[in-house]
Amino acid sequence: MKRFVILGAGSSGLIAATMIKRRWKDKVHVSVYYDSRKKNIGVGESTTNIVDQFVRDYLGVTPEQLIRETDTTVKLGINFKNWIEGTEYFHGFSEVGFDLEDEEYSPSMYALMNGTYDGGVLHSKATDIVPNFFFEYEYALHINTKEFGEYIWKNIENEVDFIDDIAEEINSDGKNIQSIKFKNSGEVTADFFIDASGFNSVLLETLNPEWHSILDVLPMDRAIPQQVLYNFEEVPSYTLAEARKHGWIWRIPVGNRFGTGYVYSSRFTTDEEAREDYNAWLEDNLGVSLETDRIIEYKPGYYKKSWIGNCMAIGLSSGFVEPLESTGIHIIIQQMLHFIEHNATLKDLEYNRNQCNNLNKILYEEIVEFICLHYNTNRTDSKFWKHMTENKSDFVRAFDEKCREEFIQASNIDVSKYFWTVDSYIQCAHGLEMFNPDAIKEYVSCLDDPDSILEDCRLLDMEIKKAKGQGRSQKQMFNFIKQ
Numbered sequence: 466m467k468r469f470v471i472l473g474a475g476s477s478g479l480i481a482a483t484m485i486k487r488r489w490k491d492k493v494h495v496s497v498y499y500d501s502r503k504k505n506i507g508v509g510e511s512t513t514n515i516v517d518q519f520v521r522d523y524l525g526v527t528p529e530q531l532i533r534e535t536d537t538t539v540k541l542g543i544n545f546k547n548w549i550e551g552t553e554y555f556h557g558f559s560e561v562g563f564d565l566e567d568e569e570y571s572p573s574m575y576a577l578m579n580g581t582y583d584g585g586v587l588h589s590k591a592t593d594i595v596p597n598f599f600f601e602y603e604y605a606l607h608i609n610t611k612e613f614g615e616y617i618w619k620n621i622e623n624e625v626d627f628i629d630d631i632a633e634e635i636n637s638d639g640k641n642i643q644s645i646k647f648k649n650s651g652e653v654t655a656d657f658f659i660d661a662s663g664f665n666s667v668l669l670e671t672l673n674p675e676w677h678s679i680l681d682v683l684p685m686d687r688a689i690p691q692q693v694l695y696n697f698e699e700v701p702s703y704t705l706a707e708a709r710k711h712g713w714i715w716r717i718p719v720g721n722r723f724g725t726g727y728v729y730s731s732r733f734t735t736d737e738e739a740r741e742d743y744n745a746w747l748e749d750n751l752g753v754s755l756e757t758d759r760i761i762e763y764k765p766g767y768y769k770k771s772w773i774g775n776c777m778a779i780g781l782s783s784g785f786v787e788p789l790e791s792t793g794i795h796i797i798i799q800q801m802l803h804f805i806e807h808n809a810t811l812k813d814l815e816y817n818r819n820q821c822n823n824l825n826k827i828l829y830e831e832i833v834e835f836i837c838l839h840y841n842t843n844r845t846d847s848k849f850w851k852h853m854t855e856n857k858s859d860f861v862r863a864f865d866e867k868c869r870e871e872f873i874q875a876s877n878i879d880v881s882k883y884f885w886t887v888d889s890y891i892q893c894a895h896g897l898e899m900f901n902p903d904a905i906k907e908y909v910s911c912l913d914d915p916d917s918i919l920e921d922c923r924l925l926d927m928e929i930k931k932a933k934g935q936g937r938s939q940k941q942m943f944n945f946i947k948q
C-alpha cells in the first residue's frame with residue numbers, strides 16, 4: 466500500500482484526495498492535513514466542462530443530483546462584455562452532435578463569409594436558457610466553492626483521513642520530501658506528498674522549483690471579491706466577464722447570490738482607483754455599494770516543474786493564471802487526470818514524472834495564450850489598456866495576423882494536446898473583430914475542392930441554426946430537478 470500525504474483541504478486537496486482514493490482504492494492510504502484557522506481561497510465559482518468528469522467518475526454522482534443537493538447552477542459559457550467598447554461576445558461549449566473537433570472546416574467559416582455568423586455553435590448568446598437534457602451535452606457549473614468542498618468532504622470522509630494540524634517544518638534534501646513535522650501529529654512520512662497548500666507552496670518551495678512569470682503578458686495581480694444577493698428569477702446560464710477601465714469584473718450566479726470581483730494590475734492601478742471603479746459598477750449594475758476591504762494579491766505565473774521528486778504541487782501551489790476563463794478548478798482536475806493517466810503502478814519513475822511535467826506546462830501555456838487573446842482589443846483608453854495593446858504576446862500577434870489574412874481551421878489548433886477546440890478560438894477572434902470576410906473568401910478559393918467544403922459547411926451550419934434556442938429557463942430546469 467502506498468501512503469499519500471496531502472497538505473491542504475481547499476478545492477485542490479479535496480479533489481486530489483477523491484481522485485487518488487477512487488482510482489487506486491485499497492492500494493493507497495490517503496491522509497489530508499489542513500489548518501482550520503487558515504481560510505481557503507474559495508472565490509472561484511465558475512468552472513469548465515471538465516467538472517462533469519470529476520462529478521460523475523470520481524464523486525460518483527450525477528450533475529442533477531449535485532444541483533438538487535447544492536446551490537449549483539448550469540453554465541453554458543462566458544459572456545465577454547465591452548472588451549471592445551459597446552460590444553459583447555460569447556464563449557460557449559460545443560454540443561454533442563455538433564462537436565466540431567472532427568470537422569476540418571468549421572461551419573463558422575461559411576457563416577462568417579456570408580455575414581450570418583451569430584457567435585458560435587449552439588450556445589452563442591448570453592441567456593437564462595438551458596437545453597432540456599443539458600447533461601447529455603457539454604456544459605459546466607457555477608458552484609459555491611465552500612459548499613462544493615463540504616460536499617466532496619462528506620462524499621469521501623469514510624475513505625480518507627482528515628487531520629486538522631499545522632505543518633511547521635518540512636524536512637527536505639532539496640530533491641525529495643523526507644517528512645513533515647506537524648504541530649500536534651509530530652513527524653509524518655509518506656511515499657508521496659501532494660502540495661495543495663495554496664499560494665505559499667509550502668512543500669514544493671523546499672525543492673528549489675523554477676518559477677515562470679507571466680507578468681509581461683498578463684500583469685493582473687490583484688482581485689477584490691464581493692458577493693451580492695439577488696432575486697432568483699432569471700438566473701443567467703453564463704458567467705459575465707465585463708471589461709473595465711483598469712481590468713475586468715466577473716459576475717457568477719450561484720444559488721441566491723452573485724459572486725463578483727474586480728481583477729486589475731497593481732502596476733497600473735492603485736487599490737483606490739480599482740475600488741472606485743468597482744463601486745461604480747456595483748451601484749450601476751446591482752444597486753449595491755462596495756462593502757468589502759478584502760484584496761487578494763497573487764503572483765501570476767507557474768512553476769516550470771510542478772512535480773519534483775516525491776512531491777507534486779497542484780492548484781494554487783503550482784501556479785495561478787487570472788480567472789478570466791474560469792480555469793482554477795479545471796487545472797486541478799486536469800493535473801490529477803495527468804497524474805492518474807501516467808502512473809498506473811505508482812512506481813517512482815522519472816519518465817512518468819517528465820510526462821506529467823510536460824503536460825502541465827502545455828496546460829498552463831494554452832491557458833495563458835487563450836486568455837491573452839481576449840486582451841487583443843487595441844484599446845488605449847487607460848494606462849492598463851495601453852500597456853495591453855502595446856505588449857501583445859508573440860502568439861497573439863501571429864494568431865491575429867492569421868485570422869486577418871486567412872482563417873483558423875481545426876488542424877491549426879492542436880486539439881490532441883489542447884483543451885479548447887477551434888470553435889472557441891473562432892468565437893473569441895470573431896468577438897474581437899479579427900476576421901475579414903474577403904480574406905476568408907480568398908482563403909477558401911485556395912483550398913482543394915472549395916465547393917464541396919463550402920457545401921458541407923453550409924449543411925452543418927443549417928443544422929446548428931435549427932437546433933438553436935431550444936430548452937427552458939434555468940429556473941424552470943432548477944424547479945424540475947428539485948421536484
Ligand SMILES: Cc1cc2nc3c(=O)[nH]c(=O)nc-3n(C[C@H](O)[C@H](O)[C@H](O)COP(=O)(O)OP(=O)(O)OC[C@H]3O[C@@H](n4cnc5c(N)ncnc54)[C@H](O)[C@@H]3O)c2cc1C
Nearest residue numbers: 473474475476477500506509632662663780781788793794
Ligand atoms: C481572484 C481569484 C478568482 C478565482 N476564480 C476562479 C474561478 O472562477 N474558477 C475556478 O475554477 N477557480 C478560480 N480561482 C481559483 C480557485 O479559487 C482555486 O483554484 C481553488 O480554490 C483551489 O485552491 P487551493 O485548494 O489550491 O488553495 P487554498 O484554497 O488556498 O487551500 C490551501 C489549503 O492549504 C492548507 N494549508 C496551507 N498551509 C498549511 C500549513 N502550513 N499546514 C496545514 N495546512 C496548510 C490550508 O488550511 C488550506 O486548506 C480563483 C482564484 C482567485 C485568487
